Amino acid sequence: MTHVIQRLGAWTIARVADLGRMLNFLLYAVYVCVADPVRPRHIIKQISFIGAKSSFVIVLTAGFTGMVLGLQGYYTLTKFGSEGMLGVAVALSLIRELGPVLSALMVTGRAGSAITAEIGIMRISEQIDALETMALEPFKYLVSPKLIASLLALPLLCAIFDLVGIWGGYLVGVRLLGVNPGAYFGEMKNSVEWQDVYSGMIKSLSFGVIIAWVCCYKGYYTGHGAEGVSRATTGAVVLSSVLILIWDYFITSVLL
Amino acid sequence: MISLRGVRKWFGSQLVLNGVDLEIPTGEITAIIGPSGEGKSVLLKHMIGLLRPDSGSVQVDGEEITSLGRGGLNRVREKFGMLFQNAALFDSLTVFDNVAFPLQEKTKLTDAEIAQRVREALLHVGLSGVDAKYPDQLSGGMKKRVGLARALLMDPRIILFDEPTTGLDPVMGRGIHHMIKETHAKFGYTAVVVSHEIPEIFDIADRVAVLYRGSIVASGTPEEIKSSSDPMVRQFISGSLEGPIQLEGTMRDEEGFRPV
Numbered sequence A: 001m002t003h004v005i006q007r008l009g010a011w012t013i014a015r016v017a018d019l020g021r022m023l024n025f026l027l028y029a030v031y032v033c034v035a036d037p038v039r040p041r042h043i044i045k046q047i048s049f050i051g052a053k054s055s056f057v058i059v060l061t062a063g064f065t066g067m068v069l070g071l072q073g074y075y076t077l078t079k080f081g082s083e084g085m086l087g088v089a090v091a092l093s094l095i096r097e098l099g100p101v102l103s104a105l106m107v108t109g110r111a112g113s114a115i116t117a118e119i120g121i122m123r124i125s126e127q128i129d130a131l132e133t134m135a136l137e138p139f140k141y142l143v144s145p146k147l148i149a150s151l152l153a154l155p156l157l158c159a160i161f162d163l164v165g166i167w168g169g170y171l172v173g174v175r176l177l178g179v180n181p182g183a184y185f186g187e188m189k190n191s192v193e194w195q196d197v198y199s200g201m202i203k204s205l206s207f208g209v210i211i212a213w214v215c216c217y218k219g220y221y222t223g224h225g226a227e228g229v230s231r232a233t234t235g236a237v238v239l240s241s242v243l244i245l246i247w248d249y250f251i252t253s254v255l256l
Numbered sequence B: 001m002i003s004l005r006g007v008r009k010w011f012g013s014q015l016v017l018n019g020v021d022l023e024i025p026t027g028e029i030t031a032i033i034g035p036s037g038e039g040k041s042v043l044l045k046h047m048i049g050l051l052r053p054d055s056g057s058v059q060v061d062g063e064e065i066t067s068l069g070r071g072g073l074n075r076v077r078e079k080f081g082m083l084f085q086n087a088a089l090f091d092s093l094t095v096f097d098n099v100a101f102p103l104q105e106k107t108k109l110t111d112a113e114i115a116q117r118v119r120e121a122l123l124h125v126g127l128s129g130v131d132a133k134y135p136d137q138l139s140g141g142m143k144k145r146v147g148l149a150r151a152l153l154m155d156p157r158i159i160l161f162d163e164p165t166t167g168l169d170p171v172m173g174r175g176i177h178h179m180i181k182e183t184h185a186k187f188g189y190t191a192v193v194v195s196h197e198i199p200e201i202f203d204i205a206d207r208v209a210v211l212y213r214g215s216i217v218a219s220g221t222p223e224e225i226k227s228s229s230d231p232m233v234r235q236f237i238s239g240s241l242e243g244p245i246q247l248e249g250t251m252r253d254e255e256g257f258r259p260v
């Protein structure tokens, strides 16, 4: 029995220490971003990787998410005879919730895992040590550009997600199921407020930080060898996704 | 001058350095030799602050580096160049960009000047026409030489070479030794060379230190080491199978030196 309690205690202490190290990592990364500005070309390269190259998968998932929202929304709303509200339902769920969350999850899977693998491999092959011996700050080259790029790219990807999703809802609701197009967009214009867009963007920005933070951290402190890197990568995707969903709940309850 | 006193380093339960005392004189070439896996690379990493000792002191030009923070360490590291045992090239950059990287990041030279210096540095280590290749497209010996070019490029005052010639053919190895000797004569940097090239390393070193079982068991001029009466040193430089150094697993355990 005491054995179990001991193990539990050790586990808890290790997790808390880990959390402290993670917070330190983030604070130091922010400090380096401010104190030692990154060259624009490094940021642009990362925006291209995290943002531009994710846009295809974002468009694809957004299209189908919008279409399924059109179907489900229509099915529910006809029960109350208010299928004219379909545009509002689709737009609000996308802008407030699904756009930021799903785009962040897609980016985690696509770019986040690659970030962890890249930094992890640099760690195990002593490339990070090599940077240090040149008196260069590894965070400036490995973490800052990714943090800034992800902060910029996520809201933009989210905006694309919202637009394409609304268009997907239109395709199914209006073109396929015959909702009045005037009602679809008219009601949307009347009901979606600046506040909704704004809260979605806030979410997106914070998800951008979570992705870069968790994925860089996991790579930076990877385990040994190919297996260590692969474990770090899996861990990064899981932790980043879970944190996104948990943070989403808290930030929603504050922003509502 | 780099001076290490009583440096001890544990990795988990393995005691790798057990009280290393070593002075690296300024402006000389010091060779560190010793059996594989004895901690030579670990020792080099202590000199540049990549590893911190569990106890003991490491001083660079009189400054204690074991207690320095990031800023202080970076200031000390400005004096250093380092060649890693595995070269540690940036694998997503081409050979050219690998060598150019420190110049691009730390100097205000124009692109043309950088290109010029990178070409020269690569030619110096006998490489041409590989600028556009990536590290994984190079042979082991070529990677070593790119790493060497990168380490020499910033004209550092202290250079740590971790096995600069391992993996090179004899002619090329001799060429690299020659180059170290020559650039050293020209720039007068302090060099620490970890090497398994015995006896060739005796020709370029001013001093030799032998690391064995976690401490420096002998040090002195190459002549002193060559004529040493220490049975371990004698066995090691002659490469004989008979003597105190036994291959892994045959003797280690009975000594009880390394708690595993």
Ligand SMILES: Nc1ncnc2c1ncn2[C@@H]1O[C@H](COP(=O)(O)OP(=O)(O)OP(=O)(O)O)[C@@H](O)[C@H]1O
Residues within 6 Å of the ligand: B011, B016, B035, B036, B037, B038, B039, B040, B041, B042, B043, B085
């Ligand atoms: N990061 C590390 N974690 C745990 N153990 C390590 C680490 N680095 C080195 N060691 C151990 O320290 C010992 C010395 O390693 P080191 O690389 O310094 O040997 P070496 O003398 O350079 O050998 P070689 O001549 O083969 O390069 C080895 O037993 C190695 O397993």
Ligand SMILES: [Mg+2]
Residues within 6 Å of the ligand: B040, B041, B042, B085, B162
């Ligand atoms: Mg070594």
